[in-house]
Amino acid sequence: MTTHRWAAADLPDLTGRTVVVTGAASGVGRGTVTAFAAAGARTVLAVRDVAAGERVAAGLSGTTEVRQLDLANLASVRAFADGWQGEIDVLVNNAGVAMTPFSRTADGFELQFGTNHLGHFALTNLLLPSITGRVVTVASGAHKVGVLDLDDLDLARYTPPKAYGRSKLANLLFTLELDRRLREVGSPVLAVASHPGYTASNLGTKGRNPYLVKVANFVGRHFAQTEQQGALPSLYAATQDVPGASYVGPDGRFELHGHPTLVGRSAAASDPVLARRLWETSERLTGVTFPLTAQP
Numbered sequence: 001m002t003t004h005r006w007a008a009a010d011l012p013d014l015t016g017r018t019v020v021v022t023g024a025a026s027g028v029g030r031g032t033v034t035a036f037a038a039a040g041a042r043t044v045l046a047v048r049d050v051a052a053g054e055r056v057a058a059g060l061s062g063t064t065e066v067r068q069l070d071l072a073n074l075a076s077v078r079a080f081a082d083g084w085q086g087e088i089d090v091l092v093n094n095a096g097v098a099m100t101p102f103s104r105t106a107d108g109f110e111l112q113f114g115t116n117h118l119g120h121f122a123l124t125n126l127l128l129p130s131i132t133g134r135v136v137t138v139a140s141g142a143h144k145v146g147v148l149d150l151d152d153l154d155l156a157r158y159t160p161p162k163a164y165g166r167s168k169l170a171n172l173l174f175t176l177e178l179d180r181r182l183r184e185v186g187s188p189v190l191a192v193a194s195h196p197g198y199t200a201s202n203l204g205t206k207g208r209n210p211y212l213v214k215v216a217n218f219v220g221r222h223f224a225q226t227e228q229q230g231a232l233p234s235l236y237a238a239t240q241d242v243p244g245a246s247y248v249g250p251d252g253r254f255e256l257h258g259h260p261t262l263v264g265r266s267a268a269a270s271d272p273v274l275a276r277r278l279w280e281t282s283e284r285l286t287g288v289t290f291p292l293t294a295q296p
Helices: 027-038 050-058 074-082 111-130 141-145 158-186 212-221 234-238 272-286
Strands: 018-022 042-047 064-068 088-093 133-137 190-194 245-248 258-260
Touching: 018 027, 018 111, 027 050, 042 050, 050 064, 050 245, 064 074, 064 245, 074 111, 088 111, 088 158, 088 234, 111 133, 111 158, 111 272, 133 158, 133 234, 141 158, 141 272, 158 190, 190 234, 212 234
Parallel strands: 018 042, 018 088, 042 064, 088 133, 133 190, 190 245
Antiparallel strands: 245 258
16 A cells, blocks of 8 residues: 655646745746646746746746735835735745845845745735635744844844744744634634755855855755755645644655655744744834734
């Protein structure tokens, strides 16, 4: 007897469903929208580079739309949300930056934390009244080395890996607290997280030493999953029967490769007190609050 290994071919028919994917112009995001479009969904590519998004959309089947979104700029996040009309069945918070030298977003936040967490925090809450199905936030195995000190958001001792791990820890804590708040008000929306494993993409290569980028690309070509394989955990989290606040990743060794399954997380990523404190801090920093109230 064999165990079925879930793949994109197992996606349900998504005709009539609207899916918004951030960072859909390359990498795992491109793999994600490609599969959603093939399953019949109306796919909305929320991207910083509209021209790059349009090139991807031109190769997709079905109904597609490209909208500008810069998660490192809260004005852009608000503009995207203000321009949205209609329901969203699934929001996939996929976009991110990695391993960047210290820099700041347009609003003055450390870039990786500001983009990967605060940008998606604001976007999700601003769109939440329109979301009817799920919020999938893409984290990383790097969350296990993340340390979140809410009194040191600039990271006084900054290193790119430390900042990236912290932002991915924040993604999981965000999902945990979002799930709690949704259940508290009786919302049918499900908050879940995923991670792609080791996947070939351009994430973390911008501004890096060209020689190191070449080495990373060589290793990626020979050992990494394709972007289509890396998209599977997000696709599974978006469409399959999983619990709220669950975390989906590859089933292979060290969760680097394989087919999607429920995976574990660090103790810090499971801390409800830290999750609530992060949420309250994020509301203060972004000026965006949880928009839903309990239904009578």
